Amino acid sequence: STSANTAAASNGYSVAAEALAALGIKHIYGVIGIPVTELASSAQAAGIRYVGFRNEQAAGYAAAASGYLTGVPGVLLTVSGPGAVHGIAGLSHASVNCWPMVMISGSAEQGEVGKGAFQELDQVAAVRQFCKYAGRATSIRDIPAIITAAVKAATSGRPGAAYVDLPSDVLMASVSGSQRAPPRQVPLGGQAAGPSLQREHADRQTVAQAAQMLAGAARPLLVIGKGAAYAQADAHLRQLVDTAGLPFLATAMGRGVVPDSHPLNVNAARSLALAQADVALVFGARLNWQLHFGEPPKWNARVKFVLVDAAATERDIQKAALVLKGDAGAVACQLQEAFSQQGVHGPASWTQQLQQKAAASKAKLEQRLESDTFPLDYNTSMRVIRDAISAVTPAPVVVAEGANTMDSARVILEPVNEGRLRLDAGTWGTMGVGLGYAIAAANVRPDRLVVAVEGDSAFGFSGMECETIARYQLPIVVIIFNNNGIYGGDRREDRLRQAAARGAQAGGFSQDPIPTAFVADSRYELIMEAFGGESFSVNSSSQLASACRIAFAARRPALINITIDPMAGVESGNVHAFNAPKANL
Ligand code: ADP
Ligand code: MG
Numbered sequence: 001s002t003s004a005n006t007a008a009a010s011n012g013y014s015v016a017a018e019a020l021a022a023l024g025i026k027h028i029y030g031v032i033g034i035p036v037t038e039l040a041s042s043a044q045a046a047g048i049r050y051v052g053f054r055n056e057q058a059a060g061y062a063a064a065a066s067g068y069l070t071g072v073p074g075v076l077l078t079v080s081g082p083g084a085v086h087g088i089a090g091l092s093h094a095s096v097n098c099w100p101m102v103m104i105s106g107s108a109e110q111g112e113v114g115k116g117a118f119q120e121l122d123q124v125a126a127v128r129q130f131c132k133y134a135g136r137a138t139s140i141r142d143i144p145a146i147i148t149a150a151v152k153a154a155t156s157g158r159p160g161a162a163y164v165d166l167p168s169d170v171l172m173a174s175v176s177g178s179q180r181a182p183p184r185q186v187p188l189g190g191q192a193a194g195p196s197l198q199r200e201h202a203d204r205q206t207v208a209q210a211a212q213m214l215a216g217a218a219r220p221l222l223v224i225g226k227g228a229a230y231a232q233a234d235a236h237l238r239q240l241v242d243t244a245g246l247p248f249l250a251t252a253m254g255r256g257v258v259p260d261s262h263p264l265n266v267n268a269a270r271s272l273a274l275a276q277a278d279v280a281l282v283f284g285a286r287l288n289w290q291l292h293f294g295e296p297p298k299w300n301a302r303v304k305f306v307l308v309d310a311a312a313t314e315r316d317i318q319k320a321a322l323v324l325k326g327d328a329g330a331v332a333c334q335l336q337e338a339f340s341q342q343g344v345h346g347p348a349s350w351t352q353q354l355q356q357k358a359a360a361s362k363a364k365l366e367q368r369l370e371s372d373t374f375p376l377d378y379n380t381s382m383r384v385i386r387d388a389i390s391a392v393t394p395a396p397v398v399v400a401e402g403a404n405t406m407d408s409a410r411v412i413l414e415p416v417n418e419g420r421l422r423l424d425a426g427t428w429g430t431m432g433v434g435l436g437y438a439i440a441a442a443n444v445r446p447d448r449l450v451v452a453v454e455g456d457s458a459f460g461f462s463g464m465e466c467e468t469i470a471r472y473q474l475p476i477v478v479i480i481f482n483n484n485g486i487y488g489g490d491r492r493e494d495r496l497r498q499a500a501a502r503g504a505q506a507g508g509f510s511q512d513p514i515p516t517a518f519v520a521d522s523r524y525e526l527i528m529e530a531f532g533g534e535s536f537s538v539n540s541s542s543q544l545a546s547a548c549r550i551a552f553a554a555r556r557p558a559l560i561n562i563t564i565d566p567m568a569g570v571e572s573g574n575v576h577a578f579n580a581p582k583a584n585l
Pocket of ligand 2: 487
């Protein structure tokens with residue numbers, strides 16, 4: 001920007017804002033206050049969109065998702081002390097999911113540190129285990145270099161979180177134009193990189209070995225993870241699938257990178273594919289709990305893993321037969337070239353077996369979805385939402401969280417025919433991410449409608465962000481699966497009542513609500529109405545269908561509150577195996 005070159009004095013706020021703008025940052029999410037308020041307005045002056053939230057936690061989740069969706073780190077701005085602590089929620093979530101994000105927090109005046117300054121906290125120490133880089137500017141001249149280092153750390157190698165600490169005296173200091181270090185530029189990943197970025201290619205010999213291994217496989221399988229989605233490897237992976245004739249499936253957020261409509265999509269035959277594959281080519285996904293640790297009984301005990309990853313974990317490297325270290329798009333290209341000479345095409349019988357199984361599971365699911373229940377259950381509600389979503393062009397971004405809500409959304413809200421159209425609780429199973437994600441998605445994909453499918457519990461973590469949605473007039477439709485509590489408030493009533501009765505004998509609070517319950521039949525839609533958005537309360541499939549139709553077409557802030565049968569679904573969704581045995585409750 002032009003003011004960087006003038007001789008006029010600038011303060012720390014404008015130096016920071018211009019450094020961010022020069023690095024290609026276009027969005028900042030946060031909550032302002034002492035000492036960072038002016039940083040948000042300086043950012044606006046530098047052409048950056050500032051989206052002000054009601055809580056740093058939701059803003060942090062927005063920054064994390066923004067980084068994932070664009071390849072440019074999402075920036076979170078917070079005040080010192082408590083604001084920074086709230087922000088750590090987003091910072092840690094971004095780290096665990098390998099999404100690029102930079103948290104910038106104001107901090108206490110350096111001369112007052114140690115004396116009990118206003119909102120004092122050693123934030124650099126506090127964030128250390130949650131990020132790849134944490135730096136503090138001790139003078140105004142440090143600001144551009146520290147912001148540059150943070151952006152670089154967030155986007156290089158395994159993407160993740162970085163932290164920048166800006167003490168209030170540094171922000172308020174001034175420097176004359178001629179003394180200023182110029183803002184820097186670093187190459188960014190993802191969409192921001194453009195075609196000029198040198199994406200990391202894998203070692204050629206290892207690529208040849210991998211191609212050979214796949215060509216010799218009897219039952220090869222391609223697994224697409226959210227690292228491939230982040231890398232925007234869509235076109236290259238599609239070519240690879242076509243050339244190699246590889247059956248593929250995707251993790252929850254890897255869906256759509258190669259369209260679900262592709263005939264080699266065998267997502268619906270996941271169990272069979274994992275149990276039988278002899279060589280699994282895994283693009284941008286860790287062999288963690290979401291992929292059953294790459295172990296039996298879910299996986300074939302003799303499967304050979306070929307991992308494509310910018311920075312695979314130590315454990316995954318040990319587990320793999322081969323690791324292709326590089327960018328998902330670049331390596332897909334390399335493999336595609338190798339296959340265009342040699343071809344893979346595992347026995348046609350393997351692919352056919354998977355396709356038949358997938359078709360059969362789909363038919364079974366469709367049969368289940370024919371139900372039209374009253375009160376509404378997950379299947380019926382999700383089918384109605386699916387049909388409404390498939391009538392919208394271009395396809396909406398869909399956010400889903402909650403236990404049963406997220407599980408059934410993953411299975412039913414298909415097809416997904418583009419990458420980065422699905423966002424959920426991710427690697428950490430973080431609940432409360434939904435509204436932050438939705439706001440980020442609406443912000444960075446302004447061409448898209450955003451539909452946030454939320455359990456009533458998941459929504460509650462950041463329900464006040466409805467005000468943020470309304471303030472910026474974002475095209476977000478929040479749909480709440482209201483089953484009166486966590487896992488369906490009173491579904492365990494008998495067991496829990498017995499426990500309460502024992503507690504009462506011990507002198508406890510026998511009249512208290514059970515731990516999983518919320519106020520029954522809450523009118524969540526009134527929260528959106530309070531801020532001028534559209535509100536719908538529905539309890540039948542026809543009401544839900546018409547609410548979706550109206551709200552999706554309006555592309556304005558809206559909330560649809562669905563009354564769901566509290567006994568529908570299962571406790572904890574699909575992770576109910578993690579619950580304590582019943583006898584312990
Ligand atoms: P999922 O949740 O879909 O299983 P994970 O979050 O477990 O995916 O894994 C994502 C992986 O993608 C991480 O190991 C990360 O290092 C990797 N990754 C990140 N960026 C890239 C990239 N540009 N190319 C290839 N892999 C990447
Ligand atoms: Mg619930």
